[in-house]
Amino acid sequence: MLPAFDSERLAVTPSHRRITIKDLAARLDVSTATVSNAFNRPDQLSPALRDRILSEARAVGYTGPDARGRSLRTGRSRIIAVVLAESLTYNLNDAVASEFLAGVAEVVDGHGHTLLLLPARQGARLESASMADGFIVYGLVADPRMLEQFPSQKPLMAVDFDIAGHASVHIDNQFACLNIARHTLRQRPRRPAIINLRLTAEPCNGRIIDQPLYEESQTITRLRLNGFYEALAEHDIDPTTVPMWNIEENTYEVCAPVIAGILDLPDDERPDLLLCMSDRIALTVLTLAEQRGLRIPEDLRITGFDGIAEGQYRAPRLTTVRQDSVAKGRLAASMVLGLVPMKHHCLATQLMIGETSP
Amino acid sequence: MLPAFDSERLAVTPSHRRITIKDLAARLDVSTATVSNAFNRPDQLSPALRDRILSEARAVGYTGPDARGRSLRTGRSRIIAVVLAESLTYNLNDAVASEFLAGVAEVVDGHGHTLLLLPARQGARLESASMADGFIVYGLVADPRMLEQFPSQKPLMAVDFDIAGHASVHIDNQFACLNIARHTLRQRPRRPAIINLRLTAEPCNGRIIDQPLYEESQTITRLRLNGFYEALAEHDIDPTTVPMWNIEENTYEVCAPVIAGILDLPDDERPDLLLCMSDRIALTVLTLAEQRGLRIPEDLRITGFDGIAEGQYRAPRLTTVRQDSVAKGRLAASMVLGLVPMKHHCLATQLMIGETSP
DNA sequence: CTGAAAGCGCTTACAG
DNA sequence: CTGAAAGCGCTTACAG
Numbered sequence A, B: 001m002l003p004a005f006d007s008e009r010l011a012v013t014p015s016h017r018r019i020t021i022k023d024l025a026a027r028l029d030v031s032t033a034t035v036s037n038a039f040n041r042p043d044q045l046s047p048a049l050r051d052r053i054l055s056e057a058r059a060v061g062y063t064g065p066d067a068r069g070r071s072l073r074t075g076r077s078r079i080i081a082v083v084l085a086e087s088l089t090y091n092l093n094d095a096v097a098s099e100f101l102a103g104v105a106e107v108v109d110g111h112g113h114t115l116l117l118l119p120a121r122q123g124a125r126l127e128s129a130s131m132a133d134g135f136i137v138y139g140l141v142a143d144p145r146m147l148e149q150f151p152s153q154k155p156l157m158a159v160d161f162d163i164a165g166h167a168s169v170h171i172d173n174q175f176a177c178l179n180i181a182r183h184t185l186r187q188r189p190r191r192p193a194i195i196n197l198r199l200t201a202e203p204c205n206g207r208i209i210d211q212p213l214y215e216e217s218q219t220i221t222r223l224r225l226n227g228f229y230e231a232l233a234e235h236d237i238d239p240t241t242v243p244m245w246n247i248e249e250n251t252y253e254v255c256a257p258v259i260a261g262i263l264d265l266p267d268d269e270r271p272d273l274l275l276c277m278s279d280r281i282a283l284t285v286l287t288l289a290e291q292r293g294l295r296i297p298e299d300l301r302i303t304g305f306d307g308i309a310e311g312q313y314r315a316p317r318l319t320t321v322r323q324d325s326v327a328k329g330r331l332a333a334s335m336v337l338g339l340v341p342m343k344h345h346c347l348a349t350q351l352m353i354g355e356t357s358p
Numbered sequence C, D: 001c002t003g004a005a006a007g008c009g010c011t012t013a014c015a016g
Helices: A021-028 A032-040 A047-060 A067-074 A088-093 A095-110 A127-131 A144-149 A173-185 A220-234 A252-263 A279-291 A325-336 B021-028 B032-040 B047-060 B067-074 B088-093 B095-110 B127-131 B144-149 B173-185 B220-234 B252-263 B279-291 B325-336
Strands: A079-084 A114-119 A134-138 A156-159 A167-171 A192-197 A206-208 A244-247 A273-276 A301-303 A320-322 A344-347 A350-352 B079-084 B114-119 B134-138 B156-159 B167-171 B192-197 B206-208 B244-247 B273-276 B301-303 B320-322 B344-347 B350-352
Touching: A021 A032, A021 A047, A032 A047, A067 B067, A067 B127, A079 A095, A079 A127, A088 A095, A088 A114, A088 B095, A095 A114, A095 A134, A095 A325, A095 B088, A095 B114, A114 A127, A114 B095, A127 B067, A134 A325, A156 A325, A167 A173, A167 A325, A173 A220, A173 A273, A173 A301, A173 A320, A173 A350, A192 A220, A192 A252, A192 A279, A244 A252, A252 A279, A273 A279, A279 A301, A325 A344, B021 B032, B021 B047, B032 B047, B079 B095, B079 B127, B088 B095, B088 B114, B095 B114, B095 B134, B095 B325, B114 B127, B134 B325, B156 B325, B167 B173, B167 B325, B173 B220, B173 B273, B173 B301, B173 B320, B173 B350, B192 B220, B192 B252, B192 B279, B244 B252, B252 B279, B273 B279, B279 B301, B325 B344
Parallel strands: A079 A114, A079 A134, A134 A156, A156 A167, A167 A344, A192 A244, A192 A273, A273 A301, B079 B114, B079 B134, B134 B156, B156 B167, B167 B344, B192 B244, B192 B273, B273 B301
Antiparallel strands: A114 B114, A206 A244, A320 A350, B206 B244, B320 B350
């Protein structure tokens, strides 16, 4: 199945000295400037000489000007860094984060730049950060000193949170949650409840009793809660009587045990409406509820947040709020590349009514 | 909802000249070597002097040695590039690719390196490629000249295809498909069919009649087909009589119309077994079949490939082959970082029997 | 414990 | 149309 091979001939880290513009210049008896021009400014030398240089380059295996030297000289690397508050693994596997990154990638790539992924975990020293020409910080970075590592002369902007003095992209979290809760509360649920995402100041994966919560300025999920509370109050429900749970990480594995605990409550305690702060949470509710034979929406109404594909290409479809993460990524990239002015932006969301709460 | 702000004070691209080790040396009347040592080799200077340097650095906003200068001097950037055959958008949104990238990221990050994402689209000039210390090429790169852009002295390895003279990581595609087809053919389907992924030499999103296919050396999906054919022959079915379709991109949007066409065939022509080359395809079959009221597995058996979470956290669960993409990524990264020897690897897969073909 | 000097590979303004 | 020279910011072997 695999090609026959001779392990001796497999390329490891080869030891040849790298070929440079200087070697090439020496071999051809021209100046390094001319070799450089052959690659970067065809109009600066005769076609004949250029051909001679390029073919000699090919012959000796010179693959073009080295990016290290070039970027030191020009001051630009054509690299844009995305600084990620959560782990790389989380960001790559989560649908919302992936779409955001895809939006960033599209614009960055379209402008001849590439993407460097920098996880901003606690205490990380990001040696290669200063390589980048600009920074997009995605999500609340736990350690603010992290941000001081980035060269202050380069463009930097924040997504889904704020960094003093810098541009940002947000969505209308509170308004969106007010709307979806308003919609579903019209059905007069008897036991509404809320499943929050990363809302407690200290880690907590389970029921929230008196744990302190993050402030509005710290996390967007607090704004989502405000929206839910506003709608509850409108419906004459005292929000403080509504049970709440907290989820620490937006993955099936982390959600599932908490949700199982909720669904396994006695019939007269089990919520008949779960307002969830993400589609991942809502879909996990749906899966576990179906396994338990609960009827959706008769026994249990479910709402999500995000509008990811997985919640829409299934039956029943999730009632949720769609946010356009791709657009968010595109806008962030456009700002950091200087294609649009640095500003504070707030993107609109859209209520999507599926069968989990018609 | 957004903080009040004064648009005049928002950081755009600031104009200050960047501060260097030289500025710092001048201010403190020490050599640049000493400033460098303060950041990189604490043992090379007295603690008192080091403190003086670091606090002056903080005071003037110097964020540490610039990666461009450093990497030019040391020859290393601590950046590993992943060269992606498909678009960045595809790679970020596809579950298998995301897991692969997460595996790479885990090891790369664990060794103090960061990840540069390089889309290898046709004709791309990857200016920043030579920045990286090593290259992982993921998937068959359409244009082989692409690979010549990478500095030949640096470690490079291929995943899911082969590059002459370089190490690789594969899975046992043919064997895995032989096994899953053997399993499902025991039920003696009357009208088995195959849905391929990117198997025709020329783009084709639909039925395959006589279109030429890629060779084994070009794509892993040809190996998957070989496995299916082997099992069909074992069951005395002439593989050439089995209808085949081709899917050009492993996304719901691209699959759906082709699959709808298959499912909407008259009852006596509609396949009662669909061997799919990915879970994404199989899940799309499942969604569209459920919408049409087909009973699974009575009216239609479905098998997938990959073992992604979405196919397992649902009812009915997909019968599929699980490949450990995270392990693939970890191994690729370990090789390119020099943590394990450069070799050809073939990782085992696992047959997973769900309810779509018990 | 500290510093003077060389040089990593490149591009650019300038002179010819 | 081509070349000599400076310098981007840094680290390192070496001398003191």
